[in-house]
Amino acid sequence: MMEALRGLGYSTSAALADVVDNSISAGATRVHLDFHWKNSESRISILDNGCGMSDPELEAAMTLGVLNPLDERAPNDLGRFGLGLKTASFSQCRSLTVASKRIGQEIVCLRWDLDAIASDPEGGWRMYEGPAVGSESFIEPLAEMSSGTIVLWEKMDRVVTPGSDLNHFADLADDVELRLAMIFHRLLEGSNPDFQLYMNSRPVQPWDPFMTGHPAKAMESPVERRNTPSGILEVQCHVLPHKDKLSEDEFTKAGGPEGWTSQQGFYVYRNKRLLLAGGWLGLGRGRAWNREESHRLARIRIEIPNSADADWKIDVRKSTARPPVFVRNWLTGLAENTRDKARKVFAFRGSTIQGPGGAPIDQAWHVEHLRSGLRYRIHQGHPAVAAVIEACGERQDLVKAMLRVIEETVPVQRIWLDTAENKDTPKTGFDGEPNQSVIEVATVLFEDLLTRKGLSPDEARKAMHRTEPFQKYPTLIANLGRSE
Numbered sequence: 428m429m430e431a432l433r434g435l436g437y438s439t440s441a442a443l444a445d446v447v448d449n450s451i452s453a454g455a456t457r458v459h460l461d462f463h464w465k466n467s468e469s470r471i472s473i474l475d476n477g478c479g480m481s482d483p484e485l486e487a488a489m490t491l492g493v494l495n496p497l498d499e500r501a502p503n504d505l506g507r508f509g510l511g512l513k514t515a516s517f518s519q520c521r522s523l524t525v526a527s528k529r530i531g532q533e534i535v536c537l538r539w540d541l542d543a544i545a546s547d548p549e550g551g552w553r554m555y556e557g558p559a560v561g562s563e564s565f566i567e568p569l570a571e572m573s574s575g576t577i578v579l580w581e582k583m584d585r586v587v588t589p590g591s592d593l594n595h596f597a598d599l600a601d602d603v604e605l606r607l608a609m610i611f612h613r614l615l616e617g618s619n620p621d622f623q624l625y626m627n628s629r630p631v632q633p634w635d636p637f638m639t640g641h642p643a644k645a646m647e648s649p650v651e652r653r654n655t656p657s658g659i660l661e662v663q664c665h666v667l668p669h670k671d672k673l674s675e676d677e678f679t680k681a682g683g684p685e686g687w688t689s690q691q692g693f694y695v696y697r698n699k700r701l702l703l704a705g706g707w708l709g710l711g712r713g714r715a716w717n718r719e720e721s722h723r724l725a726r727i728r729i730e731i732p733n734s735a736d737a738d739w740k741i742d743v744r745k746s747t748a749r750p751p752v753f754v755r756n757w758l759t760g761l762a763e764n765t766r767d768k769a770r771k772v773f774a775f776r777g778s779t780i781q782g783p784g785g786a787p788i789d790q791a792w793h794v795e796h797l798r799s800g801l802r803y804r805i806h807q808g809h810p811a812v813a814a815v816i817e818a819c820g821e822r823q824d825l826v827k828a829m830l831r832v833i834e835e836t837v838p839v840q841r842i843w844l845d846t847a848e849n850k851d852t853p854k855t856g857f858d859g860e861p862n863q864s865v866i867e868v869a870t871v872l873f874e875d876l877l878t879r880k881g882l883s884p885d886e887a888r889k890a891m892h893r894t895e896p897f898q899k900y901p902t903l904i905a906n907l908g909r910s911e
Contacts, residue, residue, distance in 0.1 A: 428491075429517060429541055437518035439586060439599060440606035441744055445515035446473050446578050447611065448700065448745075449488075451622060453477030453576065459625045460607075462600045463565075469587050469596060471519075471580045472565055479574040480527040482535045488512060489525060489537050489554060512578070514743060517541065521582035524558050526566040530574045536566060542582065600626065605684045608634040613699040621699070636694055636704065636726055637665045638681055643672035645724070645772045646765070655754060657739075658732035662758070664765040667724045669772050687723040691769075693762070695739070695748045696730045702741065703748045710750070710759045716766070720847060725769035727762060790895040803837055805830045810894050811868075814875045857896045861903045869897055873907045884908045 437445075443460060450458045455477035463470040480488060491513055516523040517539075526536035538555040558566055558579065565579050580586075587596065604626045612633035614621040624631040638644060646666035653660045670678050683690040685705065695703040705726075707716040716722075731739055731748075738751040750758055791809045795802045805812060807830070819826050845853060857865055869891065876887040884907075891897045891904045 429539075429544060432491075432514050433517045433585070435514055435518060435744060437515055437744055438606075439519055440603045440610075441746055442515035442519050443471070443473065443603060444607060444610050445511040445745065447475075447607070447624070449512055450475035450477050450576065451614070451700075453479070455575070456622045457625070458622065459628070460603070461627055462596065464593050464596050467587055468581075469583055470562075470565065471583065471586070473578040474568055474575065475577075476572060476575045479529040479532075479576055480535070481529050481532060485525060485527050485535050485537055486554075489523075489539065511743070513539075516578065516580060519583055519585045520580035521584055522559060522580070524562065524566070524579040524581065525576065526558070526569055526579075527576040528569050528572065528574055534566070534569055540582075602684070604631055605634070607631055609636065609684060609704060610701045612636075612701070613696065634680070634683065636681075636683060636690060637663075637728060638667055638677075641668060641677075643668035645669075646768050648765075651761070653754065653757065655735070655738070655751070657735035657737070657751075660735075660754060661728075661730040662761060663728045664761055665726045665728070666765060666769045666772055667726065669724070688718050688720055691718055691723045691725050693727050693729055693758075696728065697733050697736075697741070699730075700745075702745050707762065708748065708750050708758070710755060710762055712759065712763070716762075721770045721773050722766045723769070724772055725762075725765045727758075727765055729758075787893070788895050788898055789893050802834075803839070804834055810876065810890065811872050814872070814879060817879065857899070861900045865900065866903065869900070869903055869907060872897070877908070 447458055447460075450473070453475065455475035457476045459472075459474045461472045461474075463472070489512075512525070513523070521541040522538065524536065524538040526534055528534045536557050538558060540555060540559070543555075544550070544553065559581060562579065562581060566577050569575055569577050586599065607624060607626075608615070608631050611624060611631075612635055615624060615631065615633035616635065620633075637647070639647075644665065644667060646664065648664040650661055650663045653662075667681060673681065681687075683704070690705045692706045693703065693708050694701060694705070695708075706718065709715045740747070740749040789806070789809055791806055791812070793804045793806050795804055807813060807816060807827070812830070816823050816826050842853060861869070872894075873887055873891060876882045876890055877884065880887075880890075882890065888904050888907060891907070892901065897904060
């Protein structure tokens with residue numbers, strides 16, 4: 428059974444998160460994770476300053492199945508099955524040592540060693556008291572604390588595999604840090620966080636998947652609450668800024684551990700602890716939605732109470748969740764709205780679809796919805812296009828013929844393929860701050876509005892504010908026609 432439990436599919440970060448959950452449930456305000464490299468004798472330790480355990484409590488914590496998952500728990504309890512410490516640890520190592528100390532009591536220490544069990548099948552399930560020989564120094568920090576617990580992983584055959592070196596171990600530590608920064612970000616955020624998490628003495632910085640407070644966010648809905656048979660559900664929808672609105676560092680960080688496309692979708696939390704990061708929970712009209720580039724800016728936060736574990740089918744690893752039938756339609760509707768807005772932001776390169784005062788933007792391309800499908804047409808009323816057509820006088824037919832050829836030969840399939848492969852929409856010369864080319868084109872169009880249309884400078888500027896893509900450059904428009 429011990430060996431079978433090792434195959435539950437924990438990643439190292441998920442296993443460590445399960446151990447940290449126990450620390451939080453024990454009231455810890457500080458948790459220290461340390462990766463100790465020593466080839467095949469490498470170790471990982473998790474030290475917290477929680478309330479600690481007495482000898483009987485430690486023995487219960489080290490025993491499989493001592494808790495009933497159907498029992499009612501404290502609202503802030505992050506566990507459920509009473510298996511997390513053991514299954515998470517055994518998934519990574521063959522020797523698990525736990526030492527703990529309550530205020531005013533001595534340190535107690537128990538150890539599982541799967542090799543010892545395997546070597547003596549008739550000897551029963553034996554736990555050992557005290558750390559393994561040579562590992563005493565790893566539990567010494569507990570002696571200087573009034574209370575707390577330390578978990579020590581040794582014989583880490585699933586972590587340090589044949590061929591592993593220090594670089595592999597360091598890369599693993601970096602990956603764990605990124606994922607724990609995501610899983611516990613809501614507990615780590617703020618000037619006075621609920622608790623502090625350290626990796627090799629360095630504080631873990633929280634990763635906020637919703638870019639809360641960023642001025643360029645396209646949407647951050649009010650929190651919606653709904654009473655359900657298993658408690659109150661909270662949902663908040665977010666559409667993140669387009670890449671054009673972010674610095675390179677912001678864009679890279681906001682992509683998260685898995686990247687922009689994989690991180691889209693629902694984020695399911697329980698007691699501020701992230702259970703599921705991304706994905707559409709099997710929702711969709713007709714068939715389940717996939718993770719697509721066009722919806723990568725959509726992220727939705729769901730907070731469930733720990734009384735809803737059974738309804739949401741939370742597994743032992745706390746890595747899967749399925750919404751119950753009584754909220755699926757509600758969540759689908761919220762997700763449809765969020766996905767639609769995210770797609771528009773992605774497709775329109777982060778620009779607004781309305782000008783000052785809510786006036787519509789005069790766009791260069793129109794999309795026609797036909798029975799046979801979509802067709803993309805150049806808007807001949809766009810000021811830049813209309814100016815050329817009118818200037819050609821009797822030879823307007825040549826210009827219109829040219830526009831029709833362009834419309835019919837737009838490489839839509841190539842654009843779609845390049846976007847999918849490059850994970851981003853194609854670049855244009857009208858991205859970011861206005862360069863000399865943008866200034867020249869804007870100046871030509873502005874002069875045409877003054878001469879051909881007979882507009883005043885203020886009227887011309889207002890027209891430019893309503894014209895794609897110049898509405899993205901309000902400062903440039905404001906300076907058009909003004910002397911140095």
